[in-house]
Amino acid sequence: MEPVKVNILAVGRHEEILETVLRIINKSENWTAHGALTDEKAIALFEEQKFDIVLLCGGIxxxxxxxxxxxxxxxxxxxxxxxxxxxxxxxxxxxxxxxLSKRNSLPNSIS
Structure with missing residues (x-):
């Protein structure tokens, strides 16, 4: 059974920077990232799937x-x-x- 990956939504305004952030996150075998350059896209992605973390990048x-x-x-x-x-x-x-460590130390968090 494969471990569950942490799903991250990265939102930013600069395409090149967002691509770099996504590439860095997706290098990890434990994380997966999706990106959005607009609020509309970010909200649509958030409604379509479950994310563990939202990363707000500079420029917003x-x-x-x-x-x-x-x-x-x-x-x-x-x-x-x-x-x-x-x-x-x-x-x-x-x-x-x-x-993630702060979330996992909460009494009602699920690892």
């Missing part, structure tokens, strides 16, 4: 970020939302690992 306007956060948490109150500003693959991986 404050108002849009607020709407996304509300939309995602209304649909899934336990969703983990990470703000990612860049800084390389090591930082990105550590942000994801840290968020």
């Amino acid at each position: 306007e404050e108002e849009c970020e607020a709407v996304l956060r509300v939309t995602f948490t209304e649909k899934d109150p336990e969703i983990i939302i990470i703000q990612h500003y860049g800084g390389g693959s090591g930082l990105l991986s550590n942000e994801i690992i840290h968020a």
Whole structure:
């Protein structure tokens, strides 16, 4: 039986940066990532499948970020939302690992 992969939705405004983020995440055998350049695409993906983490990349306007956060948490109150500003693959991986470790330490979390 294959282990369940952590499913991550990355939302950003810069195509090249988003592609890099997706490539870094998808290198991990334990993670899988899908990306969206628009709010509409991000919301549609979120409604189509179950995500464990939403990664908000730089360039998202404050108002849009607020709407996304509300939309995602209304649909899934336990969703983990990470703000990612860049800084390389090591930082990105550590942000994801840290968020997952916090989730797994909660009394009602499921590993």
